[in-house]
Amino acid sequence: MTTRTATARYSGFGKAGKGQLTSQSGVLDATPYSFNTRFGDEKGTNPEELIAASHAGCFTMALSFALAGAGYEEGTLETKAAVKLEQDGAGFKVTRSDLTLNAHVPGIDPDRFRDLAFEAKENCPISKLLNAEVTLSHTLT
Template identity: 75%
Template sequence: MTTRTATARYDGLGKDGKGHISSPSGVLDDTPYGFGTRFGDEKGTNPEELVAAAHSSCFTMALSFALAGAGYSDGTLETTAKVTLEKDGEGFTVTRSDLTLTASVPGIDADTFAEIAAGAKANCPISKLLNAEITLTHTLS
C-alpha cells in the first residue's frame, strides 16, 4: 500500500482568505490557492487543476503500462484533463473529467489502441476515485 499526503492551510475566511498547499516531495511548496485562483486569474493553483493533473497523469501512466503489457515498446502519449466545477444549489460539484489524448504508438491498429485506452480509463486509480462522468477522446497518429 502507498499513501501520499498534502497539507492545505487557509488564512482568513471566504473570498478574503488565502490558502497554501504543500507536499512532502516539494513539488507543491506553500503554493497559493483561494477564491482568486479558483474563479479568477490570480497566480496559484486550485483543487480542480490539481485533480486534472492527477487524472491526466494517472491515466497516461496506466495507458503506458497497459501498452507495454500488450507488447508495445515505443510511443508518445499526451493527455489533457478538463475537470468541470458546476454550481450545485448553495455549493459546487465536480461533475466530469474529460480526457483528451494524443498518441503515437508505432505498429498498433486503431481498434486495439481504442480498447487498451478504454481499459486504462476505466482502471486508472484516479478514474476509480472520481464520482463524475469521465470521457475520453483520442487521436492516434
C-alpha cells in the same frame, strides 16, 4: 500499499482568505490557492487544476503500462484533462473530467489501441476515485 500526503493551510475566510498547499514530495511548496486562483486569474493553483493534473497523469501512466504489457515499447502519449466544476444547490460539484489523448504508437492496430485506452480510463485509480462522468476522446497517429 502506498500513502501520499499533502497539507492545506488557509488564513482568513471566504473570498478574502488565502491558502497554501504543500505536498509530501515538495513539488507543491506553500503554493498559493484562494478564491481568486480558483475562480479568477490570480497566480496559484486550485483543487480542480490539481485533480486535472492527477487524472491526466494517472490515466496516461495506466495506458503506458497497458501498452508495455501488450508488447509496445516506443511511442508517446499526451493527455489533457478538463475538470468541470458546477454549481450544485448551495455549493459546487465536480461533474466531469474530459480526457483528450494524443498518441503515437507505431504498429498498433487502432481498435486494439482504443480498447487499451478505454480500459485504462476505466481502471486508473483517479478515474475510480471521481464521482463524476469521465469521458475520453483520442487521436492516434
